Amino acid sequence: MPIQVVSAEFLQTSTKPSEWPRGDFPEFAFVGRSNVGKSSMLNALTRKKGLARVSNTPGRTRALQFFEVRYRPHPAARARVVRFCDLPGYGYAKVSKDERAKWTSMIEDYLKERHTLRAVVLIVDARHEPMESDQDALRFLSGAGRTVVVAATKMDKLARTKRVQALRTAERSMGLAQGGAEPFSAEEGTGTDALWARINRMALAGPEEGEADQGGAGES
Numbered sequence: 218m219p220i221q222v223v224s225a226e227f228l229q230t231s232t233k234p235s236e237w238p239r240g241d242f243p244e245f246a247f248v249g250r251s252n253v254g255k256s257s258m259l260n261a262l263t264r265k266k267g268l269a270r271v272s273n274t275p276g277r278t279r280a281l282q283f284f285e286v287r288y289r290p291h292p293a294a295r296a297r298v299v300r301f302c303d304l305p306g307y308g309y310a311k312v313s314k315d316e317r318a319k320w321t322s323m324i325e326d327y328l329k330e331r332h333t334l335r336a337v338v339l340i341v342d343a344r345h346e347p348m349e350s351d352q353d354a355l356r357f358l359s360g361a362g363r364t365v366v367v368a369a370t371k372m373d374k375l376a377r378t379k380r381v382q383a384l385r386t387a388e389r390s391m392g393l394a395q396g397g398a399e400p401f402s403a404e405e406g407t408g409t410d411a412l413w414a415r416i417n418r419m420a421l422a423g424p425e426e427g428e429a430d431q432g433g434a435g436e437s
Contacts, residue, residue, distance in 0.1 A: 218292075220289070220414070221289040225268055225285070226285055227284055229283050230280045234330065240333075242298045243300070243335045244299070244300040245300070245338060245420075246303075247301065248338070249339060249354075249370075253341065253342050254371055254403060258401060259284065262412065263301075281304060282302065305320050336365065337364070338412070339366070340367075340368050341369050343374075343375060347391055352390070366415055367387070367393060367397065369383065369398050373407070
């Protein structure tokens, strides 16, 4: 049964640890190359168009953007709370080396130190084989001990006959077992229920448990 989103609100912008939201709500971060569709994914998951700002300008997000989401795993369940964090994209952003260094430090501090962070959704573009920067991101996250969920987005841009092949290519490139990556399309709604199911399982698990089956994508 699909997750029911009760409410979804922008919470705050943060650039340093002292600004991170307080509380022990389970948190999930979203990261990927600039213009890969992070904002569209967040809007699709929260069922709230325009919650996360979609831009055609790569690198527009230059801070950590936090959102608070209330949801019910099924209609009879009490509402639960999770937080989503939209991380600045990597790749295309035209910024100075100094600013890029600040971004890197800000993101690494968050990924290494955030104790409420249950998992990171690493988004890759299904239309292309994952790039070296995608693989580097996975290695860093796994090395930091983070649970990683790889989502191959923009599936709607591919012919249906090519989608399975594209997904398998992404899995092989990222060193994942078959079925280790989630196919996703914000336009069609593909993958929203499957991704929510994984988020809900990890939200209910203890902070050190993560997911039992990572599909080769790293472990807590």
